[in-house]
Amino acid sequence: MNDNNVNRRVLFVIGALLLLLLAAPFASAQRVLLDKIIAIVDDDVVLKSELDERIVEITAAAQRNGQPLPDDLEQFESDIMEALIVENIQMQLANRVSIRYDDDTINRVLGNMASNNNLTFDQYVDALEENGVYLQTREQVRKQMTMQELQRGMVNRRIKITEQEIDNFLNSEMGRELMAADYFVDDLLIPFSAADTPEIKAEKQRLAADLISRIDDDFPLAAARAAARQNTAIEIGGAELGWRKAKQLPSLFADIVVDMEIGQVEGPIEAGNGLHIIQLVDMQGGTEQFVNQTRVRHIMLSPNEIRNEEQTEAEARKIHQRILDGEDFATIARQNSDDASSVVGGGDLDWVNEGGMPPEMEQVVDALEIDGVSEPFRSQVGWHVARVEGRRLQDLSREFTRNQAANALRNRKFELELENWLIEIREDAFVELID
Template sequence: MNKTSLAAPLMQWVGALTISAAATFAQAETQILDRVIAVVDQGVVLQSEFDERKNSVLQRLQGQYEQLPPMDVLDQQILDQLILEQLQLEEAARYGMEISDQQLNQTIQQVMASNGFSSLDELAADLANEGMSLAQLREKIRRDLLINQVQQGVVNNRIRVTEQEIDNFLASSDGKFATSPDYHLGHILISVASSASPEDVAEAETKVNNIYQQLQNGESFSQMAIAHSNDQTALEGGDLGWRKLAQLPELFSDVVSNLEVGDVSEPIRSGAGFHLIKNIEQRGGGEQLVQQTKARHILIKTSEIMDDETAQEKLTELKAQIEDGADFAELARENSEDIGSMLEGGDLGWASPGMFVPAFENAMATTEIDEITGPFKSQFGWHILQVTDRRQEDMSDVVIRNKAAQMMRERRFDEELQVWLLELRENAYLDIKELDETGEGSGV
């Protein structure tokens, strides 16, 4: 992306900036700098927001279309968009959602990297040329992230995918294709013309067998492709990219399905000549072995009468009792505040990576079998933890079904999002001020 054109794409990418209503006091008089053009539940849409969004939209549309829609239609579209954004921001606040400075900083770093900026000063200078500050950019990003977060949280929670629906999807041609393995393939072709003599065919066969043997002895596939392949991908080291079996000629798919990662096929004869195929990488298919951990814990939550220090002291005492021979399960039933595991003596069952919050995952991953670790803190409180066993489990079927369920949710997301937004607006209190022909609100 050209650095000089950064502001307009950013306007689309991060949403609209909310500029709070402001007043200045000079010589005991109040000067109104902004106007409310819509009251939206507990919030408002300001004239400054509307003007800024309209300028951004016009700038973008004028660069794409020769004829613009009527201004009254455009004004209504912009106002509707701002109202829906305000409603979603209020939902995010109701759920207690926040965007941390760390998230903002990471997103800004991504913006800088994708647009070729090496420093914040360089980004700030470019934004200044477009009439925008870093503070305004951060607010735009914060709004956009909050809206995305509340959409993902609320809408995904509304989407239900049943086991029968997953079964039906996996049995369909779409499902079989979507959940089939992906192969990153390399290809070397030693071509043979259709009019080639038996001697020419024999020479080509000798050459491909020679290359195959060198590859078996450790030669680089990409270098051999560059040096010998007659395929159009030769200068890319024979890289075919990622393919599914259904996207390959049947002659190749039967071979690729039996190749382990890193293996090169024996020469394959086709009408075009002799082929060598390498399975460079593979996603999906085969066993999906996952290390699972069986653990139990005791949780003490902090409160007004149980501060961090007191919680740690209590768990340290319980840990000492267990190390002296007390029964972990019995102490968990008597003391743990994790309702889900308390009655099971703190037993959490078999857990795969990603099931728990990072602090708990890290403690579990670094604890030896039968060892007790802690006290350590997570967002839920203070814990002591004991790992009781570990195993390698084939999760192939679980992975495939989870992938299918996620794909079905993604397919339904946009439709469910529109339904939710419609409900959000229908249930909201709205007081919209009339816009005049210039697009300006009457104000309050």
């Protein structure tokens, strides 16, 4: 039998279970009192109860989603068994590289699942407990997240993207389509009719000019359209056009929109059906990317075996005072900082992109003037003293574009490489089936 076909069926079985979990896992689990080992997989085993439960779960998922089950039920059971083996191998690999998710993370995921089912977290947990599957669901979520993290790490390192591939992609129609910006445009229409006299058309032109003059940040086009519908006898049209690429916009607007700034208003634009006023509400993507950057130095002190939390804070405050007294920040950082990545450079973090620091640190740094030194502050890893040495708006358009292209190419290669990797780890594992 072709290994690729077997593995595709295995991936379907795993995907069906994930769909089951994300939809509504309220079906009661049937527990098997008498259990036995049906497979040895490296250092672990697969139990008969695991196979039976998985068959029930996937069958329920298929029925709920209107998917037919395979005609060959013996092969169906064999494929589920193979999926369990592949999962077991992955969980053992994940354990070896210490991939683990704590209870708080699992709770956040369950909270999202609750929202998808229009329930509060507590209501969702109660429903799971009532059906006897709460603990089972938590562990299945943990397992799926663990395997996905392992797959991302192991498969992405196998994928190589060359500079030539990036160039070819950016020059392709698909690449140009992906890199094109998305525009959110709002449209207001003052319609013409065949019965309009020159005086009525002039009145509509004046109305358009008046509306344009009033639109600003506090009175956007949407508000102007609503007000005009209430206050004029003219039947005002138009609506939000939503997110669209430039080529998806009405041809009348496309060439205008690409040159607009966010919040900018253009019009009146005369068309056969009337006068249009448009506003660029938002824009995302595109190849032009300017990023605010901050040049930062910091000193980090972490509590340890010989220095508790209070002592660490006190030491950070002493260092802060030494800096205020005129001692060199970089020298103190080299002598005292616990941040291995920046200590040699005197605490220099180089130019950091906006959003590139932990939130608690970014908040402090953003409030500093250039050459300003922060009061000691706490992050998740320790106490910090930070200094801002510069700010700039940096053009990262080329870097951003090439990174986007590389990510797109990586995503295209991921599924095939994942399939190959799963086949390899299955072939490398010791597996003994027990009748």
